[in-house]
Amino acid sequence: MTAPLRHTVLRSATKEVVLGADRPFCVIGERINPTGRPVLQAALREGDLSIIAKDVASQVAGGADVLDINMGVPLTDEAELLVKAITMVQGLTDLPICIDSSVVEALEAGLAAYQGRALVNSVTAEDDRLAAILPLVKKYDAAVVALPNDEDEIPMEAEKRLVLTEKIVRVATEEYGIAIEDIVIDPLAMPIGADSTVGRETLATIRGIRERWGLNTTCGASNVSFGMPHRHAINAAWLPLAMSAGMTSAIMDARTPQVVDAVRAADLLLGNDEWGMSWIAAHRARQAAEAAAGGP
Amino acid sequence: MTPDDILKGLYDETLVGNAPAVLDLTHQALAMDMMPGDLLFEALIPALEEVGARFERGDFFVPEMLIAGRAMAGSMEVLRPLLADTGVQTIGRFLMGTVKGDVHDIGKNLVNIMLEGAGFEVIDLGVQVAPEKFVAAIEEHQPDIVGFSAFLTTTMPMFKANMNALEKAGLRESVIVMVGGAPVTQEYADAVGADGYASDASATVKRAKALLHERRARVSA
Numbered sequence: 001m002t003a004p005l006r007h008t009v010l011r012s013a014t015k016e017v018v019l020g021a022d023r024p025f026c027v028i029g030e031r032i033n034p035t036g037r038p039v040l041q042a043a044l045r046e047g048d049l050s051i052i053a054k055d056v057a058s059q060v061a062g063g064a065d066v067l068d069i070n071m072g073v074p075l076t077d078e079a080e081l082l083v084k085a086i087t088m089v090q091g092l093t094d095l096p097i098c099i100d101s102s103v104v105e106a107l108e109a110g111l112a113a114y115q116g117r118a119l120v121n122s123v124t125a126e127d128d129r130l131a132a133i134l135p136l137v138k139k140y141d142a143a144v145v146a147l148p149n150d151e152d153e154i155p156m157e158a159e160k161r162l163v164l165t166e167k168i169v170r171v172a173t174e175e176y177g178i179a180i181e182d183i184v185i186d187p188l189a190m191p192i193g194a195d196s197t198v199g200r201e202t203l204a205t206i207r208g209i210r211e212r213w214g215l216n217t218t219c220g221a222s223n224v225s226f227g228m229p230h231r232h233a234i235n236a237a238w239l240p241l242a243m244s245a246g247m248t249s250a251i252m253d254a255r256t257p258q259v260v261d262a263v264r265a266a267d268l269l270l271g272n273d274e275w276g277m278s279w280i281a282a283h284r285a286r287q288a289a290e291a292a293a294g295g296p
Numbered sequence: 297m298t299p300d301d302i303l304k305g306l307y308d309e310t311l312v313g314n315a316p317a318v319l320d321l322t323h324q325a326l327a328m329d330m331m332p333g334d335l336l337f338e339a340l341i342p343a344l345e346e347v348g349a350r351f352e353r354g355d356f357f358v359p360e361m362l363i364a365g366r367a368m369a370g371s372m373e374v375l376r377p378l379l380a381d382t383g384v385q386t387i388g389r390f391l392m393g394t395v396k397g398d399v400h401d402i403g404k405n406l407v408n409i410m411l412e413g414a415g416f417e418v419i420d421l422g423v424q425v426a427p428e429k430f431v432a433a434i435e436e437h438q439p440d441i442v443g444f445s446a447f448l449t450t451t452m453p454m455f456k457a458n459m460n461a462l463e464k465a466g467l468r469e470s471v472i473v474m475v476g477g478a479p480v481t482q483e484y485a486d487a488v489g490a491d492g493y494a495s496d497a498s499a500t501v502k503r504a505k506a507l508l509h510e511r512r513a514r515v516s517a
Contacts, residue, residue, distance in 0.1 A: 035479050072449040074484040102450035151424065154399050193358035194402050226402075227358025 003214035006181035008143050010066060010096035011117040017065050017096050019184065019216040019248050024267045024278065025239075026249035027260060028098050028119075028218065029064030031055045032085065034073050044073050044081055049088055056092045062254030063264075063282075067093065068121060069110075070100035079109035086113050098145070098251070104132045111140040120144040121251070122186060125164040126151045134176040143182040144172070145218055148205075154188060156195070158204035161187060165209055181216075184249070185209050189219040189242070191226035192234070199224065199238070203245045210246030217242075221252035221259065236262035243270060299330050303339045306371070310343035313363025315370045322371040332375045333384040336415070340368050344413025348498040358406065361497070365409030372412070386417040388508050391439035391471075393425030395454035400447035403477060403497075407443070410497040411504065427454070427461035434467050440511070441504055444490075446477040455488040472507045476500060 008019040019026045032055050034040045040051050059067055069089060071081040078101060086097060099110040100121040107120060122145040123133040137144045148155070148164035155161050165185055172178040187205035190198040202219075209215050224238045225231035236259045239250055243266045254260055264282060267273045297305070302325045309317040325335055347364045350356035390411050394404055401423050408418045419437050421429060434442060442462075446452045455475050462468045474492040475485045485493030492507050494500040 038481070041481070072479060074449065074452065074479065074481060075487055078449070102448050149399060151397075152399070153423070191358065191402060194362065194405075227361075229357055 013115040029059030033070035064254040078106040193227035206245040218249040221250040240266035306339035315367040332378040387415040388440040393421035394423040398451035404445040
């Protein structure tokens with residue numbers, strides 16, 4: 001008994017992106033985030049958002065389908081910054097946005113400012129987080145990324161993660177009236193360098209989520225390679241493995257062709273790029289760009 | 297094997313994270329009446345220092361750090377009671393915990409390994425450590441340094457809550473406070489009134505040693 005595949009619809013004012021196992025993988029561009037970027041942090045603290053425009057351009061050029069925006073700068077008004085950034089990014093691109101914050105007030109302000117149907121990143125299975133964030137998801141008709149960890153632990157076993165996924169699905173649909181297809185689970189891709197079993201458990205989690213609920217899934221793609229050398233190659237192997245298990249999107253840096261190409265090749269091989277038209281079109285675009293750059 | 301061979305073997309096997317060999321050599325050394333303190337200070341700690349140096353240079357990676365730490369920990373389980381019996385002092389006692397509301401521990405565990413590798417006695421309170429639990433543990437263990445770890449921008453404010461709890465319990469002056477975690481910055485550490493911040497495991501060891509040195513210089517002056 002396998003659950004039907006779900007489609008999660010995200011929108012900007014003018015563009016729609018659909019997540020689903022029978023659709024091309026959704027690349028959520030991750031770079032618009034000040035964590036670990038002191039220069040961007042300092043600029044944002046001064047109210048200077050100009051670096052963001054470059055990040056948006058490079059993520060779009062790299063083939064992002066959705067853009068993740070995180071404005072978590074310590075000691076600033078995150079809500080205000082997030083609203084500014086969302087408004088600015090929506091003026092630069094028509095890609096839908098994934099609003100990324102753990103601050104409830106910032107999420108609410110961001111959702112209120114956003115034009116379209118956003119993806120909220122994220123909620124966990126903790127009771128107080130569910131109670132704070134799910135009403136916003138409902139109120140603003142958004143979709144939501146949910147992490148199956150609770151106040152006690154980040155469970156390492158797939159079965160425990162599925163138990164928490166069950167809780168998230170139950171609470172979101174029964175208590176808050178959120179449509180099941182608007183729940184996107186992040187199965188918690190942990191660093192393989194810290195524990196050699198995490199890849200296996202995460203793949204088992206993805207398969208379980210797909211079989212039991214048919215839900216869409218996402219992950220922080222670069223998490224798995226933390227602390228290892230030659231990270232792009234690990235990420236480029238990870239995503240097709242995860243896609244084969246049912247993963248339908250990832251929050252990733254679209255500027256890395258090695259990883260984006262791996263995803264698009266996997267789309268083709270999994271039958272989600274009919275006649276390879278997207279693969280061939282990307283090849284032609286690259287040829288044209290090379291010719292333009294090297295031409296007379 | 298001579299004692300020198302044992303020390304060299306302990307160093308080499310710890311460096312590559314061969315836990316069974318390290319444990320075996322530890323037992324051999326003790327059977328030869330070698331001093332537990334010598335094993336610690338002349339083999340295990342130098343090996344972990346080398347691990348840290350290689351990690352910092354980008355020559356060593358997270359799994360190598362973890363297995364070296366595990367190899368040392370296996371030996372320390374045997375040595376710890378003997379060290380206490382022979383009156384060997386650690387360089388300092390470090391109380392560590394991930395703040396309340398936060399269940400992330402990979403970074404914290406790496407820091408613990410490097411601290412132990414540098415000769416600190418580390419008491420790890422785990423994750424989800426509430427302010428009152430930090431206070432109780434400081435009173436119980438009398439650490440030189442307490443470390444607060446947070447991985448989320450939403451849990452970082454617990455640093456300030458912990459500081460307030462320490463103030464209220466009259467413990468703030470008795471312990472050095474260090475903070476760290478992915479989103480934490482020096483600025484943020486300053487803003488909450490911490491004594492020290494470091495951006496990774498190796499830097500934490502250096503900063504911890506420096507802070508301890510300053511504190512002891514001040515106390516003895």
